[in-house]
Amino acid sequence: MNKVLLIIRREYLSRVKKKSFIIMTFLTPLLIAGIYGLIGYFTYKGIKDTHDKVAVVSTNKTLTEKLATDKNIEYFYVDKSLDEMKKSIKNSDYDYLLYLPEFSLTQPKGVELFGAKQAGLSLSNRISRDLEELIRNQKLKESGISQQDLDQLKTSVNIETKKIATETGKEESSSAGASTIIAFIAGVLMFMFIMLYGIQVMRGVIEEKTSRIIEVMISSVKPFQLMMGKIIGIALVGLTQFVLWIVLTLTISTVAVSFFVNKDDVQKIATSSQSGSQISTGTQVVQAPQGPIVDIQKSLAGLEFGKIITVFIFFFIGGYLFYSALYAAIGSAVDSETETQQFMMPVMMPLLLGYALSLSVITNDPYGNIAFWLSMIPFTSPIAMVVRLPYGVPNWELALSMVILVVGFIGTVWVASRIYRVGILMYGKKTTFKEMFKWFSYKN
């Protein structure tokens, strides 16, 4: 046991002390925060800055109202013919030219949009939405509804999704949006961690093999001890990085939020989280101003973060052990990293599949059959389960999945160690699956 500790210590320290680890650990949260900041900034700026001037040539007599201008789009009705406008559009102030022919309200046809530049999808969607509203209002008016009534019809509805916890019967404020975001982040992180650190295990094994220190090592320790020491040591590196990332990201985002978000918004969040606590008491309409930030903030409060992080760490360790043992076996079977391709595929496939399915199928239907089975099979459960978790998973399913994963990794560790102990002593031979199977059945 003492020897395993020594190995763990070396594997851990030699990696944590590396410059690349320190740089990665401190730079990644900054990078992530930076990238999201940039995306947010440009999206915001993009929305704010779009301002299209659209000249409208209308020969339409059915529509009595005109398209309404707002801050993103301006409609100018011009009294010129379509052909005239087409010629002059390039040299005019207008960005686009919209042609409204005469059409029936039931089948509006022949609307065309011209421009010197190709109109973006968001613009053409926007215009068709405006037109649809115009036509709808026209129809409503024709059926005898007054303008006043029409104005009153407009209300904006904000759905609050709540989940009734099966065990406690308690209502939990949640939002499909926030759950999906958390699920995505958890799924991507899990996939990344298992891949990154699994491959590190493989590299470590190959390094020992190619540098030939392996023979010296296994005259002192059992191959199994060496393999486990390496796997656990690298797992600790992963956990260290994970914890540092969480701490750093939280620190950075707290600093950033307090720096950028003005006091008003903070006030809103504060009031809404107060009202959030009242929500469960009744059915009153929430009057507090509802922005997306407030929304997410509230449903984040509804998620059990402690539970999510604990489960994440459990499934990270379990999934990592499950896969890294397989990676160790691969590393032991080859002489260099270039030879790993053929063995990597079958190991990567289930993980990739789990990743892809989790982020598509599960986020759409977190309680379905596929979601259930993906989160039970140990090849995919680490990713599938953390993706399902924010939507709520019954405790018995969670427990069952954990037990299966533990049994699974004991299995892969056992299989891998049998291949590993033979593989590490084989040099200069091209290994095949058949051969690996033979190694597995060797006696000692």
Add this chain to the structure above:
Amino acid sequence: MLSVKDIVKQYATHRALDQVSLEVESGKIFGLLGPNGAGKTSLIRIITQITAPDSGEVLFNGQRLNADHISQIGYLPEERGLYKKMEIGEQVLYLSKLKGLSTAEATKRIKFWFEKLEMKDWWNKKVEDLSKGMQQKVQFVATVLHQPELIILDEPFSGFDPVNADIIKNEILELNKQGATFIFSTHRMESVEELCDHIALIHRSKKILDGSVDEIKATYRNNTYWIEYEGDFAAKSVAGIFDVLQTENVKGKTLIKIQLQPDRTANEVLALLLPHVTIHRLDEVIPTMNDIFIDKVKGQNHE
């Protein structure tokens, strides 16, 4: 101190060791010889407990080999290496702690050895900054640092320049004087003759020769002598006493190779020659280990 008894090791397609038995006496330097692929490494891996035999047993000081013996064996494999990115001092420390030394004791001994082998400044160097010969020195230190009773060296001199090879050879002899038993695995016969007391030859998974170096050489003597003389006389075979195998004339001297009949001595030949010539030299032709090795291995191959 080490008894190997009827070891059999079977791999999927071939038998690496077939009923091999050896006896390594305490305080001796034992040469384990054999061509590539004969089974030497398989046997060493069994002794170092890297693998286990299919049948047979190994006794270490009379006890069946077990995990406690790991710390009493030092092994320098032929395929050896070090962690490239790790500092030398730290690395040797790590390896010796894995053998059960405490940090303090290991540090003390590493300092002693580094001083002795003129490697003092190497502590903070990384392996990738050392030459191959320097790495070999580090590995040798790592092998003997925990003062094992039995030291197994697989091709220890490959990669050493003559100066360093000599340094290492002297260290081996000194450790041997202090009581360490050595097993040498090699196919370089010069070092065997210089160092080994006892050898075993393994070929095609079987032990085909075993004995002390002197004894083996003695059995390979075949009563052949070189005689150099001066004088106008052509030596001829004398039935019942000796045969002349070869005659050469060099710078006015004659060199003949003779083989004595059994139970005859060189004195009888000299007695016959003395009246006619002046004897300059008489040498017994003793086969080198190299000759014996080649003879044995080739003989086996022809069977």
